[in-house]
Amino acid sequence: MPHDTQFSTRQRILGAAEELFAERGFAGASLRQVTAAAKVNLAAVNYHFGSKDNLIEEVFRRRLDELSHRRLERLAEVNRSVAPTLEAVLDAFIMPALELSLDREGGSVFMRVLARAFAEHNSNLRKFLSDNYGHVLKEFAAAFARLLPHLSKDELYWRLDLAVGALTYAMADFGMIQRRSGETERQHREQMARHLVHFTAAGLRA
Amino acid sequence: MPHDTQFSTRQRILGAAEELFAERGFAGASLRQVTAAAKVNLAAVNYHFGSKDNLIEEVFRRRLDELSHRRLERLAEVNRSVAPTLEAVLDAFIMPALELSLDREGGSVFMRVLARAFAEHNSNLRKFLSDNYGHVLKEFAAAFARLLPHLSKDELYWRLDLAVGALTYAMADFGMIQRRSGETERQHREQMARHLVHFTAAGLRA
DNA sequence: CCGCGTTTCAAACAAACGTTTGAAGCTTAG
DNA sequence: CTAAGCTTCAAACGTTTGTTTGAAACGCGG
Known part of the structure; x- marks a missing residue:
């Protein structure tokens, strides 16, 4: 398990997701918007969380x-x-x-x-x-x-x-x-x- | 302006939209789900209301x-x-x-x-x-x-x-x-x- | 410095999205 | 009965959706 990069990516996704979910709702905020705001690759969400639903729970x-x-x-x-x-x-x-x-x-x-x-x-x-x-x-x-x-x-x-x-x-x-x-x-x-x-x-x- | 059919279609769309918006949110409920529930054609929403946003206001x-x-x-x-x-x-x-x-x-x-x-x-x-x-x-x-x-x-x-x-x-x-x-x-x-x-x-x- | 496990990346997938189109189906007035 | 005006319809438009892929890049223990 690496340390800083993974942690940072996970955390950045969670932060951006939180913000966009608050603003546009769970269905209204897309993973592309989330990953763009977090400045990470689109696939990172499914890599780190498995699915959008899991990301929501983690938030x-x-x-x-x-x-x-x-x-x-x-x-x-x-x-x-x-x-x-x-x-x-x-x-x-x-x-x-x-x-x-x-x-x-x-x-x-x-x-x-x-x-x-x-x-x-x-x-x-x-x-x-x-x-x-x-x-x-x-x-x-x-x-x-x-x-x-x-x-x-x-x-x-x-x-x-x-x-x-x-x-x-x-x-x-x-x-x-x-x-x-x-x-x-x-x-x-x-x-x-x-x-x-x-x-x-x-x-x-x- | 026709009477019964138009009135019925409009009303059925509004009813189905209301129900699905309550259940899944405005972004979460699609026009295809709404029109399917209302048993009307997909294009009927844009014909009667112009857009999804207008439909929401009308609800x-x-x-x-x-x-x-x-x-x-x-x-x-x-x-x-x-x-x-x-x-x-x-x-x-x-x-x-x-x-x-x-x-x-x-x-x-x-x-x-x-x-x-x-x-x-x-x-x-x-x-x-x-x-x-x-x-x-x-x-x-x-x-x-x-x-x-x-x-x-x-x-x-x-x-x-x-x-x-x-x-x-x-x-x-x-x-x-x-x-x-x-x-x-x-x-x-x-x-x-x-x-x-x-x-x-x-x-x-x- | 090599090799291996982890993480990132661009690209593509099928599916679903809101909206538009033009023809067909109606209903009603003349 | 015909013509005009609404309404419905299947089909397609171009985007955007969540998810998957396989290769590239990375970091670290041996």
């Missing part, structure tokens, strides 16, 4: 492995504390996503790709995400259940679903709110996270 | 004209009442969408297509939607502003954005909540609308 895996790990880490911290609050659990879920979206090049773009995955009714993709990262949502659901014991199971699941909706929508920048001129991207996203936690906490408590 | 126009009209109608009713509530304004926005999604064939599918439009970063499509239906959101924003006078303009816009997010997500069935076995589609959606109003009202009031 998710690269980011979600770390994102899931950080979320569970912060959730464990919250659970260890003496008096966990709803806001603290929401923070544990939202802050890692915020940090990722503020990462050097690509992080913010990935949240748009993730939102695309929700829009796709593609059952293979949904199964892949559910199989590999479903346990994260399960753990958070349990934490919320502990904090909202007065809610029925049904009631709780409905509200969590809606909270995830607001979160997904906001993180993917679907909305109409634009960054203000005197504001950095970081400031904009931090304020968004603040409103997000406040809004969903109120909704969950109802 | 939106067919549903949104009526949806927007009903929303404004109900909002006007609420504004005429002696004491409008947050829940009543939310109802005015959500109930017409619920009714559409319960319509005979296609209504529920359209909400998924609409959510795709948010996922697409396509500026042409966003401009089309904003130009033709932006005034509806404006009127609702004004109604909310009147009911939440203690909020700053910024604060209000952030919360509205998040509310639209939860709404879009829920109506498009992005979530993980499945219809329960003993439950009709109508019951499921009505319950969803109930939770949606309750959740977003709490979030808006914060």
Whole structure:
């Protein structure tokens, strides 16, 4: 296994694919556009990933492995504390996503790709995400259940679903709110996270 | 202008396109798949709509004209009442969408297509939607502003954005909540609308 | 410095894409 | 009944799609 060249080619493809998938969708972005943007040969995708579908999965895996790990880490911290609050659990879920979206090049773009995955009714993709990262949502659901014991199971699941909706929508920048001129991207996203936690906490408590 | 045949062909194309756009996206659904599903000739799309892009716009126009009209109608009713509530304004926005999604064939599918439009970063499509239906959101924003006078303009816009997010997500069935076995589609959606109003009202009031 | 496994490359593959064409099939008015 | 105007149709247009190929280039251990 060589080192730098292979790594670099793989990484460049993943980066370009992420960007183009966010912009044009999985079907809308062609491998020729991806390889051109990555400045690699067309055949490199099938050499390194086997197929376009595998490339798509790898784009998710690269980011979600770390994102899931950080979320569970912060959730464990919250659970260890003496008096966990709803806001603290929401923070544990939202802050890692915020940090990722503020990462050097690509992080913010990935949240748009993730939102695309929700829009796709593609059952293979949904199964892949559910199989590999479903346990994260399960753990958070349990934490919320502990904090909202007065809610029925049904009631709780409905509200969590809606909270995830607001979160997904906001993180993917679907909305109409634009960054203000005197504001950095970081400031904009931090304020968004603040409103997000406040809004969903109120909704969950109802 | 002929009557039945043309009308039927146009309508069949729109119906099939709506379904396939929801399932596979705008780029993912080909005109050959659409015309095959509609049982019409391939060339019929370009004859009746001019291009695939025009077909996409027409899919939106067919549903949104009526949806927007009903929303404004109900909002006007609420504004005429002696004491409008947050829940009543939310109802005015959500109930017409619920009714559409319960319509005979296609209504529920359209909400998924609409959510795709948010996922697409396509500026042409966003401009089309904003130009033709932006005034509806404006009127609702004004109604909310009147009911939440203690909020700053910024604060209000952030919360509205998040509310639209939860709404879009829920109506498009992005979530993980499945219809329960003993439950009709109508019951499921009505319950969803109930939770949606309750959740977003709490979030808006914060 | 040679040879072998890995990676890149240009080229080609069949299939599918949106769109166009011109003739055939209709329906209706005169 | 004929002529005119829509609508449908099969076929083909040139592109673009994902994937495959076999040879060239590369990097490194022996």
